[in-house]
Amino acid sequence: MPNVVTEACIACRYGECVDVCPVDAFRVGPNYVVIDPVSCVNCTVCVEVCPVGAIVADYELKGEQRQFIEINARLSRLYPPARGPVLPMPDADEWAFRSQKLDKLERP
Numbered sequence: 001m002p003n004v005v006t007e008a009c010i011a012c013r014y015g016e017c018v019d020v021c022p023v024d025a026f027r028v029g030p031n032y033v034v035i036d037p038v039s040c041v042n043c044t045v046c047v048e049v050c051p052v053g054a055i056v057a058d059y060e061l062k063g064e065q066r067q068f069i070e071i072n073a074r075l076s077r078l079y080p081p082a083r084g085p086v087l088p089m090p091d092a093d094e095w096a097f098r099s100q101k102l103d104k105l106e107r108p
Contacts, residue, residue: 002072010095011101014086021082
C-alpha cells in the first residue's frame with residue numbers, strides 16, 4: 001500500500017520528504033508534490049519527516065482525504081520526477097496548517 005500526499009502539502013511543498021525517499025517516488029508540481037503509487041514501497045520515512053503531516057498511508061485515509069489516492073496517481077503521471085532539492089513555496093509557513101486548500105492546487 002503506498003503513501004499518499006494529502007491536502008496539507010498544497011501551497012507548502014516543504015520537500016523534506018523528497019530528500020529521504022529511497023526509491024525516488026516523488027513527483028514535483030508547481031505547488032505540490034505527489035507520490036507515484038507504483039514506485040512507493042511504503043517505507044514511511046517520508047511520513048515521519050513531513051513537517052505538516054501531509055503524508056498518510058492510503059489505508060488510513062478517511063472521508064474526503066480518500067480523493068488524494070486518485071489525485072496522487074493521476075498527477076504522478078503528469079509531474080516530473082523530483083531531481084535535486086525541492087524548496088518550500090515562498091509563503092509555505094503562511095499556508096502550512098490551513099485546511100480546505102484543494103482549490104489552490106495548481107494543475108499542469
